[in-house]
Amino acid sequence: xxxxxxxxxxxxxxxAAMAALWPEVPAWTSGGTNSVKTRSVSYDGQIALDxxxxxxxxxxxxxxxxxxxSEKGSLPFGRVLDEALGNQTTVKLYARxxxxxxxxxxxxxxxERRADIVILAYGTNDAAPRGWLRARKPxxxxxxxxxxxxxxxxxxxxxxxxxxxxPPPGGSAATxxxxxxxxxAVASLGKIxxxxxxxPVDAFDRCEAGQPVLVLDALHMNADGHRCLGEWIARxxxxxxxxxxxxxx
Numbered sequence: 623x624x625x626x627x628x629x630x631x632x633x634x635x636x637x638a639a640m641a642a643l644w645p646e647v648p649a650w651t652s653g654g655t656n657s658v659k660t661r662s663v664s665y666d667g668q669i670a671l672d673x674x675x676x677x678x679x680x681x682x683x684x685x686x687x688x689x690x691x692s693e694k695g696s697l698p699f700g701r702v703l704d705e706a707l708g709n710q711t712t713v714k715l716y717a718r719x720x721x722x723x724x725x726x727x728x729x730x731x732x733x734e735r736r737a738d739i740v741i742l743a744y745g746t747n748d749a750a751p752r753g754w755l756r757a758r759k760p761x762x763x764x765x766x767x768x769x770x771x772x773x774x775x776x777x778x779x780x781x782x783x784x785x786x787x788x789p790p791p792g793g794s795a796a797t798x799x800x801x802x803x804x805x806x807a808v809a810s811l812g813k814i815x816x817x818x819x820x821x822p823v824d825a826f827d828r829c830e831a832g833q834p835v836l837v838l839d840a841l842h843m844n845a846d847g848h849r850c851l852g853e854w855i856a857r858x859x860x861x862x863x864x865x866x867x868x869x870x871x
Contacts, residue, residue, distance in 0.1 A: 648840030655793035683743030687717035696845035702852025745789035793840030825854030
């Protein structure tokens with residue numbers, strides 16, 4: 623009787639462990655990980671470009687921008703963007719893997735602020751999306767929004783137009799849940815400052831290569847994901863140019 627009771631307890635504990643772990647399991651597939659389907663937080667804020675003038679785009683962020691944890695040989699989305707926009711545009715990347723928004727403030731405080739357009743891509747590390755699987759605590763949402771606000775206002779004071787990039791949702795239910803408040807925070811700041819918010823979710827939904835768009839770590843983009851996002855941002859900027867004249871390139 624005792625043995626049967628012990629087996630029952632072990633079975634229940636095993637089920638509880640599986641239930642706790644299941645949301646952490648990535649949507650692995652052949653060639654990588656599928657990105658979690660979630661609602662877009664994009665916002666069509668104000669930005670205007672002169673198609674006749676050379677444009678300098680600066681992209682600030684973390685490993686999504688640097689491409690440091692992506693597939694070997696793949697171009698980060700900023701380099702794809704540079705290629706897609708043509709010779710009239712130069713794209714510069716300022717990124718370090720693991721950076722949060724406050725870390726980005728400190729790291730790039732002294733760079734020359736002369737970009738026509740600045741793309742701010744923070745939120746993933748602020749959210750600590752690995753949860754209990756990693757010894758990292760999430761940054762409080764209020765602190766994240768305050769830091770990103772300083773980024774936005776600092777670049778706007780220098781005459782740059784700002785575009786926000788929401789963090790990708792990741793490749794597991796738990797990762798997506800942890801990132802969701804930071805994605806919403808980026809969207810809210812876009813509305814407050816009337817600056818565009820581009821969501822990788824929209825790019826991934828229309829990616830010609832299809833899924834998977836993430837590597838096996840279920841967080842970082844693979845080559846297809848980077849190309850998909852870079853070309854998507856290029857089309858968005860080209861649409862803005864089209865309202866003022868012919869697109870560049």
